Amino acid sequence: MRNDLHEALMDLVGVTNRPQPDQYLLNLAGVSLERALFPLLVRIGLRGPIGVVELAELAGRDHSTVSRQVAKLESLGLVQRRPGATDARVREAVATPAGQAMVAAIGEARNRMYAAVLADWTEEDKTTLTRLLRRLADRAKEWVAAGGGTSP
8 A cells, every 4th residue: 555545645635725626616606705714614514503613623723713714604694603502601603594505505516526526437436435435534533533543
């Protein structure tokens, strides 16, 4: 396996972290939103209600930055913040109907993008890719949760 897996993952992360694919996706979805805000909105829409600390961890950003960005999403009417269900001291974010509509439009655009990127793949290849990526992501999350020991 040498460094092939690492290089492939780094290439993929490099593509997804560039501003151009995000802007292409927003354009394809017909959505006008700051590029820094849309990944947070999507995570809130898919995983909410969610606290800022958990959202920051998922996004790989500082929680104070995420807090300001969530406030911006709230001012745009895309997110609502409320006391947490299990701890009222924690403020959770949840997508409003307008936010959910935007998340749905971005999801449909992402599906069209993947369809184009994977157009020459067989259904079996796509299924295998999805299954293996899910397995990799789950094991990586377990490894991190266990404190990054030598084996997950």
